[in-house]
Amino acid sequence: MILTVTLNAALDITYRVPQLRPHTTHRVTDVAERPGGKGLNVARVLAALGHDTVVTGFAGGVTGTVLREGLAALTGGGTGTGPRRARIIDALVPIAGTTRRTIGVVDGSTGDTTQLNEPGPLVTTPEWTDFLAGYARLLREAAAVALCGSLPPGVPVGTYAQLIREAHAAGVPTLLDTSGEPLRRGIAARPHMVKPNAAELAALTGATDPLRAARDARRRGARAVAASLGGDGMLAVTSQGTWRARPPLRLSGNPTGAGDSAVAGLLSGLVEEVPWPDRLARAVALSAAAVRAPVAGEFDRADYDELLGRVEVTEHPAAV
Amino acid sequence: MILTVTLNAALDITYRVPQLRPHTTHRVTDVAERPGGKGLNVARVLAALGHDTVVTGFAGGVTGTVLREGLAALTGGGTGTGPRRARIIDALVPIAGTTRRTIGVVDGSTGDTTQLNEPGPLVTTPEWTDFLAGYARLLREAAAVALCGSLPPGVPVGTYAQLIREAHAAGVPTLLDTSGEPLRRGIAARPHMVKPNAAELAALTGATDPLRAARDARRRGARAVAASLGGDGMLAVTSQGTWRARPPLRLSGNPTGAGDSAVAGLLSGLVEEVPWPDRLARAVALSAAAVRAPVAGEFDRADYDELLGRVEVTEHPAAV
Numbered sequence: 218m219i220l221t222v223t224l225n226a227a228l229d230i231t232y233r234v235p236q237l238r239p240h241t242t243h244r245v246t247d248v249a250e251r252p253g254g255k256g257l258n259v260a261r262v263l264a265a266l267g268h269d270t271v272v273t274g275f276a277g278g279v280t281g282t283v284l285r286e287g288l289a290a291l292t293g294g295g296t297g298t299g300p301r302r303a304r305i306i307d308a309l310v311p312i313a314g315t316t317r318r319t320i321g322v323v324d325g326s327t328g329d330t331t332q333l334n335e336p337g338p339l340v341t342t343p344e345w346t347d348f349l350a351g352y353a354r355l356l357r358e359a360a361a362v363a364l365c366g367s368l369p370p371g372v373p374v375g376t377y378a379q380l381i382r383e384a385h386a387a388g389v390p391t392l393l394d395t396s397g398e399p400l401r402r403g404i405a406a407r408p409h410m411v412k413p414n415a416a417e418l419a420a421l422t423g424a425t426d427p428l429r430a431a432r433d434a435r436r437r438g439a440r441a442v443a444a445s446l447g448g449d450g451m452l453a454v455t456s457q458g459t460w461r462a463r464p465p466l467r468l469s470g471n472p473t474g475a476g477d478s479a480v481a482g483l484l485s486g487l488v489e490e491v492p493w494p495d496r497l498a499r500a501v502a503l504s505a506a507a508v509r510a511p512v513a514g515e516f517d518r519a520d521y522d523e524l525l526g527r528v529e530v531t532e533h534p535a536a537v
Numbered sequence: 538m539i540l541t542v543t544l545n546a547a548l549d550i551t552y553r554v555p556q557l558r559p560h561t562t563h564r565v566t567d568v569a570e571r572p573g574g575k576g577l578n579v580a581r582v583l584a585a586l587g588h589d590t591v592v593t594g595f596a597g598g599v600t601g602t603v604l605r606e607g608l609a610a611l612t613g614g615g616t617g618t619g620p621r622r623a624r625i626i627d628a629l630v631p632i633a634g635t636t637r638r639t640i641g642v643v644d645g646s647t648g649d650t651t652q653l654n655e656p657g658p659l660v661t662t663p664e665w666t667d668f669l670a671g672y673a674r675l676l677r678e679a680a681a682v683a684l685c686g687s688l689p690p691g692v693p694v695g696t697y698a699q700l701i702r703e704a705h706a707a708g709v710p711t712l713l714d715t716s717g718e719p720l721r722r723g724i725a726a727r728p729h730m731v732k733p734n735a736a737e738l739a740a741l742t743g744a745t746d747p748l749r750a751a752r753d754a755r756r757r758g759a760r761a762v763a764a765s766l767g768g769d770g771m772l773a774v775t776s777q778g779t780w781r782a783r784p785p786l787r788l789s790g791n792p793t794g795a796g797d798s799a800v801a802g803l804l805s806g807l808v809e810e811v812p813w814p815d816r817l818a819r820a821v822a823l824s825a826a827a828v829r830a831p832v833a834g835e836f837d838r839a840d841y842d843e844l845l846g847r848v849e850v851t852e853h854p855a856a857v
Contacts, residue, residue, distance in 0.1 A: 232653055237559050239644070242652035279599045320640060322653065324559070332562040333552055333642060 278315025314338025598635025634658025
């Protein structure tokens with residue numbers, strides 16, 4: 218199975234309003250709720266690709282309960298077409314604090330989303346110890362681990378570095394998808410892959426050119442860098458070569474979840490030991506399918522299959 | 538005791554962000570939650586004024602549970618200064634649907650609030666029947682009843698008219714605080730008081746001059762109209778006379794809850810049988826104290842007492 222870690226899981230709430238006008242009152246016309254946080258989103262896509270996935274991290278309070286119920290309901294579903302929808306196994310650690318909410322306000326007049334993210338609950342030292350014990354157990358069964366998203370209050374900033382070192386010791390490859398100081402510290406622990414976007418790479422390295430920045434990130438410790446370039450696809454700088462992957466067309470839609478879909482593509486490719494160009498093609502096709510899906514973070518299987526055949530992957534001639 | 542009816546109760550959530558910028562992502566720096574909906578806010582102020590209050594309406598789902606827990610916690614508190622903090626008694630009817638949330642996003646750079654209100658749960662016919670049976674029982678003990686706020690889906694638009702007629706039959710005076718078609722229909726059932734703001738009055742009557750509009754509202758059936766004029770205070774048109782009440786100074790602060798505080802002032806004055814000028818002074822002083830309070834819907838007792846002595850009430854010379 219694949220393990221995903223979401224230390225700051227969230228109940229994702231989407232509101233639709235006819236038009237967002239600051240400092241006025243809005244009647245919300247449509248409300249949707251689902252389990253969220255990057256690692257949970259990654260797990261959903263991995264399950265759709267046929268990979269059993271265990272999710273860990275923290276959940277607590279009434280929003281934590283709603284999140285876990287939503288997670289349990291996910292595995293029960295599945296339409297029966299395409300590959301078997303694999304299981305998502307809930308290994309979240311209960312905490313006394315309350316799982317945060319994120320609110321995405323979709324403006325019906327433009328389709329744009331305004332995001333409001335709560336800070337997340339305080340994690341106590343005994344809760345953190347519980348998590349670490351569970352993480353060590355779960356690593357024994359894991360084919361790969363994804364470490365995703367921001368850190369909640371009370372969790373040390375060097376946490377991802379620690380979790381990467383433990384995965385190394387257990388022989389489990391790691392993918393890190395975070396930003397800021399947790400990314401900087403995590404990279405130094407030599408994860409197998411990082412998946413920053415261009416802005417995160419620039420913040421990390423000071424270089425605005427993605428190729429230059431990705432090479433810098435490798436020098437800092439990442440064994441491979443798969444940088445997402447938004448609608449322009451991805452750039453991978455690895456020990457085996459450097460590639461650019463481009464979607465077949467400029468896409469419009471909701472970019473929420475596109476990055477998490479890319480992580481699922483990269484991770485499934487790693488576990489199935491497909492070559493880098495194919496991993497990138499998966500990641501870009503899944504991102505594109507997510508952008509085109511009417512519901513944030515979902516994707517249409519047929520759309521993905523069709524896009525997959527049309528992603529253009531080119532090798533970069535320069536030496537790394 | 539005083540009865541307040543809140544058919545569309547809400548869990549009020551307040552988010553603070555450094556600056557609200559549409560179509561970007563915000564980290565919420567502060568989250569506060571409390572039981573909300575107009576009738577619950579009125580009850581909180583009535584309790585602070587020393588009146589035992591029963592709240593009814595509907596509550597369901599996880600947000601309903603959180604709301605009721607918050608309500609129970611309110612009565613337990615109290616600082617021991619000023620008059621006894623009276624009880625708030627929970628007579629909300631359980632429903633299968635989930636109580637709505639409202640989100641107020643406070644922009645730290647301007648202090649302005651952007652409001653996002655969920656539509657509210659569907660109320661089924663058996664749930665509505667349960668409510669009506671409870672309402673009839675509660676009327677027997679009530680000194681007055683306030684009917685507050687919007688109607689949830691599934692509740693007929695003529696509902697307030699029906700509830701007012703039942704209160705008449707039980708000999709209980711009524712205050713109606715709603716807008717749109719529920720206000721129009723409710724007024725026709727001859728409530729003792731309505732408390733529209735200038736915009737609601739204009740929408741009801743077509744007249745933009747508040748005095749003219751308030752007189753029109755009386756002709757439509759309201760026995761007394763106490764119109765809130767925002768920072769300019771209130772105007773009351775009654776069978777005993779017409780009065781203007783003005784706060785002692787232009788106030789700045791958070792207007793959330795000012796209208797509900799005014800309803801509590803009017804209702805406590807009605808029950809204590811104080812003359813109209815004193816009712817208006819209470820309403821305006823409570824509104825002003827609410828605007829000045831750091832937390833939406835709260836007020837400082839000393840601030841209220843000081844403001845109360847400085848509200849200017851003048852009788853309007855014209856015949857009604």
